[in-house]
Amino acid sequence: MSLLEIRNVTRRFGRLAAVDRVSLSVDAGEFFTLVGPSGCGKTTLLRMIAGFEEPDEGDLLLDGRPLAGIPPERRPVHTVFQSYALFPHMSVAENVAFPLQMAGTPARDIDGRVREALELVHLDDRAQHLPAQLSGGQKQRVALARALIGKPRLLLLDEPLAALDAKLREQITGELIALQRAVGISFVFVTHSQHEALALSHRLAVMNCGHVEQVGSPEEIYARPANRFVAGFIGTINLLPVEVREATPAALRLFAGGLGEIISTPQPGLCTGDRGTLALRPEQVRIIADGGDPMTENRARGSVRDCLYLGDVTVYRIAIAGGVVIEALLANRDPGVNRFLERDAPVIIGWARDSGVFLRD
Amino acid sequence: MTDDQANRRPAGMAPRPGQWLVALPPTAFLLVFFAGPVLLLFAASFLAPGDFGGLAPVRQEGRWALTLDAYGFFFSDWIYAEIFLRSFVVAALTTVLCLVLGYPLALAIAQSPRRRRELLILLVVLPFASNFLIRTYAWIIVLGPMDLLYSPVAVIVGLVYVHLPFMILPLCINLEKHDPALLEAAQDLGAGVWTRFVRITLPLSMPGIRAGSALVFIPVLGMFAVPELLGGTRDILIGNLIKEQFLDNRDWPLGSTLSVLLTVAVLLLVGIAAWAGRPRESIS
Numbered sequence: 001m002s003l004l005e006i007r008n009v010t011r012r013f014g015r016l017a018a019v020d021r022v023s024l025s026v027d028a029g030e031f032f033t034l035v036g037p038s039g040c041g042k043t044t045l046l047r048m049i050a051g052f053e054e055p056d057e058g059d060l061l062l063d064g065r066p067l068a069g070i071p072p073e074r075r076p077v078h079t080v081f082q083s084y085a086l087f088p089h090m091s092v093a094e095n096v097a098f099p100l101q102m103a104g105t106p107a108r109d110i111d112g113r114v115r116e117a118l119e120l121v122h123l124d125d126r127a128q129h130l131p132a133q134l135s136g137g138q139k140q141r142v143a144l145a146r147a148l149i150g151k152p153r154l155l156l157l158d159e160p161l162a163a164l165d166a167k168l169r170e171q172i173t174g175e176l177i178a179l180q181r182a183v184g185i186s187f188v189f190v191t192h193s194q195h196e197a198l199a200l201s202h203r204l205a206v207m208n209c210g211h212v213e214q215v216g217s218p219e220e221i222y223a224r225p226a227n228r229f230v231a232g233f234i235g236t237i238n239l240l241p242v243e244v245r246e247a248t249p250a251a252l253r254l255f256a257g258g259l260g261e262i263i264s265t266p267q268p269g270l271c272t273g274d275r276g277t278l279a280l281r282p283e284q285v286r287i288i289a290d291g292g293d294p295m296t297e298n299r300a301r302g303s304v305r306d307c308l309y310l311g312d313v314t315v316y317r318i319a320i321a322g323g324v325v326i327e328a329l330l331a332n333r334d335p336g337v338n339r340f341l342e343r344d345a346p347v348i349i350g351w352a353r354d355s356g357v358f359l360r361d
Numbered sequence: 362m363t364d365d366q367a368n369r370r371p372a373g374m375a376p377r378p379g380q381w382l383v384a385l386p387p388t389a390f391l392l393v394f395f396a397g398p399v400l401l402l403f404a405a406s407f408l409a410p411g412d413f414g415g416l417a418p419v420r421q422e423g424r425w426a427l428t429l430d431a432y433g434f435f436f437s438d439w440i441y442a443e444i445f446l447r448s449f450v451v452a453a454l455t456t457v458l459c460l461v462l463g464y465p466l467a468l469a470i471a472q473s474p475r476r477r478r479e480l481l482i483l484l485v486v487l488p489f490a491s492n493f494l495i496r497t498y499a500w501i502i503v504l505g506p507m508d509l510l511y512s513p514v515a516v517i518v519g520l521v522y523v524h525l526p527f528m529i530l531p532l533c534i535n536l537e538k539h540d541p542a543l544l545e546a547a548q549d550l551g552a553g554v555w556t557r558f559v560r561i562t563l564p565l566s567m568p569g570i571r572a573g574s575a576l577v578f579i580p581v582l583g584m585f586a587v588p589e590l591l592g593g594t595r596d597i598l599i600g601n602l603i604k605e606q607f608l609d610n611r612d613w614p615l616g617s618t619l620s621v622l623l624t625v626a627v628l629l630l631v632g633i634a635a636w637a638g639r640p641r642e643s644i645s
């Protein structure tokens with residue numbers, strides 16, 4: 001049985017369904033992420049789990065028991081708020097002790113547990129500071145310690161890294177994974193950053209306009225997006241309009257304007273004439289100077305329209321006949337050597353038949 | 362953020378000359394019209410009363426005519442100290458009642474939606490639109506039939522009525538700045554409604570409580586109109602006593618002495634309150 005069950009939950013604000021018939025389950029010990037663009041209902045869903053909003057329809061179950069009617073203070077669910085919401089008049093130690101006091105923990109045990117929790121987030125030397133005297137990253141860790149110390153069944157994190165700079169975010173992302181593994185508490189993590197979602201989660205749900213578009217492991221979501229929205233939202237991807245020429249159990253032949261025939265992995269349930277999109281990751285596209293052979297089933301001739309040097313990789317935008325532009329990614333393994341393709345240079349691109357996913361319209 | 366934090370200047374930021382320039386006119390005004398009279402009052406308390414009221418000349422027969430008579434007079438009769446004490450008790454009681462009555466109202470106002478909040482605040486200050494003496498007279502009509510007129514109860518009722526807005530406004534200003542996320546966080550971590558109030562709202566509103574209390578407590582000590590109109594002969598406060606010295610007894614030095622002693626007592630109290638409620642310093 002899963003720890004948290006969300007069954008067909010809907011929450012409306014006026015005529016807008018902020019969360020629309022969402023069903024999800026979170027397992028014990030799982031790091032589960034809700035990812036999606038701004039306004040897609042992530043916070044609303046989280047607030048329903050915490051108890052600050054009640055669903056208009058559907059049920060929430062924790063350990064198999066319905067949560068309806070249980071106020072937030074009586075749910076074994078704690079939240080790390082985006083603004084951290086640290087109590088400004090209490091020291092770090094007092095903030096972290098708060099949930100224990102609420103739970104009626106004997107006073108003699110509190111000091112020790114607070115120290116433990118602060119050690120866990122590397123803040124034991126800041127125990128007597130006030131929140132105003134901490135940096136953003138430190139506040140964030142106090143909020144984490146405060147939400148974890150009461151050993152909730154479920155920890156909710158609403159974009160806890162959004163207010164931090166990129167470097168710190170990366171560092172804390174790593175710490176979060178280790179922390180979640182150490183405490184063994186299920187995390188439900190909200191973000192609109194696909195990088196965080198991929199890096200952190202055991203499983204993630206991609207949301208859009210109140211719906212869940214796809215649930216799966218990071219690898220599943222990245223390699224086999226269920227639809228154009230997921231494909232476009234997670235990572236960058238080439239989306240090529242195609243039509244099915246021939247669909248057999250052995251091969252899927254597609255036709256794309258400007259590219260001609262494309263061979264792809266077979267998929268059940270397709271017929272000749274079906275229209276759709278071929279989703280192709282830039283790193284799956286090989287690119288070599290004209291005259292070479294990419295040694296792939298699919299290939300096309302084009303020219304470099306522009307390139308974006310990112311340090312570890314260079315992104316090339318290749319113009320193919322018929323106005324089609326394909327992005328290709330090249331790793332810069334040998335510094336200075338690989339940046340060999342100039343603008344307008346004629347090139348050949350290619351990709352293997354098992355690269356790319358056909359998405360029905 | 363609390364008021365204390367907002368008022369603290371970031372370390373290493375010196376006031377610029379322009380700031381002094383801007384502060385000059387109000388400073389000059391206060392020096393001339395506040396500090397000046399206070400000094401005059403202080404000086405007057407060491408003089409003798411004039412033969413027909415006012416003050417005796419400072420120099421008489423080529424000698425400084427300074428005397429501690431007025432102070433001696435104050436301490437010679439227990440009745441003055443008693444009036445002082447009673448005034449402080451009345452002021453404290455008024456402050457507590459204003460706080461108890463005003464806090465829930467301020468909280469309700471601060472938590473109501475913006476448009477309604479403005480309307481409610483307008484209603485709180487609306488009594489100022491009519492004259493304060495007239496409003497106090499109105500209480501005579503209200504309390505008369507209830508057989509409460511000319512009693513300490515009537516005085517307290519009148520004082521609370523007059524000063525309630527001075528408690529509510531600073532509390533509102535403080536409470537509406539509270540981040541609602543703090544209460545949600547407390548609730549999320551297991552705090553019920555009463556605990557949330559005691560642990561979060563109340564401590565964070567201390568600057569508002571202090572400001573409101575000062576705005577009620579100190580003016581009540583100097584108030585003479587309300588006790589005079591609503592109280593009995595035994596209900597006079599320091600304010601009445603001082604007024605009497607200047608207008609009825611024509612003993613300016615005693616009036617000045619009473620004023621000086623009142624100021625000293627208030628400063629002492631404010632000092633103690635400020636010390637007790639000083640912002641927390643962290644240990645670093």
Ligand SMILES: Nc1ncnc2c1ncn2[C@@H]1O[C@H](COP(=O)(O)OP(=O)(O)OP(=O)(O)O)[C@@H](O)[C@H]1O
Pocket residue numbers: 013016018036037038039040041042043044045192
């Ligand atoms: N209390 C409310 N009253 C009315 N509408 C609301 C309320 N809360 C949320 N909404 C609406 O519901 C939708 C979903 O909001 P929500 O805050 O859940 O989005 P989100 O996915 O968390 O977005 P973000 O990434 O920007 O935080 C939005 O269109 C928002 O305007």
Ligand SMILES: [Mg+2]
Pocket residue numbers: 042043044158
């Ligand atoms: Mg949100």
